[in-house]
Amino acid sequence: MRDGRLYLDGVSVVFDGFRALNNLSLIVEPGELRAIIGPNGAGKTTMMDIITGKTRPTAGTVSFGDRDLTRLDEATIANLGIGRKFQKPTVFDALTVFENLELALKAPRDPWSCLRWRLSGTARRCIEAVLEEIGLAERADHRAAILSHGQRQWLEIGMLLMQDPKLLLVDEPVAGMTDQETEHTAALLRRIAGSRSVVVVEHDLEFVRALGEKVTVLCEGSVLSEGSIDHVQNDPRVVDVYLGR
């Protein structure tokens, strides 16, 4: 199997009899940027929980490259190169923006190495480059607690970048953002894809259009439609359950 290919086949998740994912199959190729849309409760976040080891599937195959993700814990999966931005942005409020990125920076993660850690020039430049990329260079020494909602989202994306992941899972990055911030975020994600795969979950169709890539529509835990944004927007089933509301 190819390196860095995300492969979900026949995945189901049942919570107390409720099927959050129902025989879901999805392949994301290395370097691909994929948008995932779907109504509330479609199972988008649950899908990310499955990939990152937070939730175990009731049935089905989940693999990344040749690794079976259903057997690994969160930290191991993260270290395989799968980074995640949560729907609700969680950055570390007590730390500065710079320190948040430093924690995410790819480096040995055991307690002893963390104790011995010294910020090298290369590491500093790496963090500064990401600070520029996410537009937070001015805020480097501020505690994350004071960031605006949009800035927190970017900081989370920045933390993903620091991990130098092969696959980024981004859950609703533009919720609550202004139009301008949304555009900025779309551009940021487009820049990131290419060298790595990116899966973006989003409700905002303008944003998905701005990404300009393949779209998967999820509904009731399985794939309803897949293709370009124009294709799915004209798919009558999609219009029915999602866009038509």
Place this chain on the structure above:
Amino acid sequence: MSASITLGGRLRPAPGTILRGLLLAGLALLALLPVLNRLPPDAALYVSDFVVAVSGKWICYAILALAIDLAWGYAGILSLGHGAFFALGGYAIGMHLMRLIGPRGVYGHPVLPDFMVFLGYTELPWYWQGFQFFPFAFAMALIVPGVLAGVLGWLAFRSRITGVYLSIITQAMTYALMLAFFRNDMGFGGNNGFTDFKELLGMPLNTAGARAALFYAALASLGASLLLCRHITKSKLGRVLVAVRDAESRVRFLGYDTTAVKLSVFVLSAMLAGLAGALYVPLIGIINPGEFSPGNSIEAVVWVAVGGRGTLVGALLGAFSVNAIKTWLTSFAPDLWLFVLGGLFVAVTLLLPRGIVGLLQKGPGR
């Protein structure tokens, strides 16, 4: 990273310069006490034996407070059983002190401590071997609490037991140990514990010189513990701890093994508590199962809460100030103490979530 305040609210005011000054002045003052104790009793600056003894005790408590703060204030692990680690450290040194009594006991047995002769032991239990050597006993004072914390922490953290459940488990641990140590057949002196110590490291214990030496050993250990904790909290590991405290699952998704992180800090914290106990017992001359009582552990947590958890100075400040109040209060109204302690905890939780340090700093810090 400068501490200047810019528009847009760089929210960290030049922190702790006053506090650091206060801390250094306090430590310097403590270092003077045994010297002032040697002055003639009618000298203006004379310090009584009582003050030296009480301060020595508080220094040990301050180390315990640091240990709790490292685990709770930084890593969010609220242990209500640190008194057990403290007591185990104390028992380890206590065993050494008992072995050093030798034939000077009431029964004059060459090897067996009095309580064993009394209970009809004919030979030393296997786990008392080696304690005649100070380095062994001292190592055990750190290793036994460390291993216990390691096993307990590994079981708990691996199963992702956190918060109040973890607190209850640690509280149950100290309670169970208390019941165990009360038993005569455990071989630790039952409810009388150990006392009547004669000497340590060739020094007779009931002299002013020995008291001063033990006092300085405790003070030096406090300084070393403070530097060690500071080294950790200022490192990236310290920032990982804070991150684990505030959002553990997020840290896991960043690829950190939070079980290992928490386990390492919990074990270290238990060893520090053991060190505190090991310094405490020769100073006060007795150890008994009462040291395991659940209330002790809770009281130590209150020190940290009052001083301000998440800052090392806060832990020290809390240990000294709460114990000062306790010593003062118990001199005329001992029955009131538990109410005051409870009241303090409620008041601090509701009114001063960042403790005395927060009050002094005025502004959000770590």
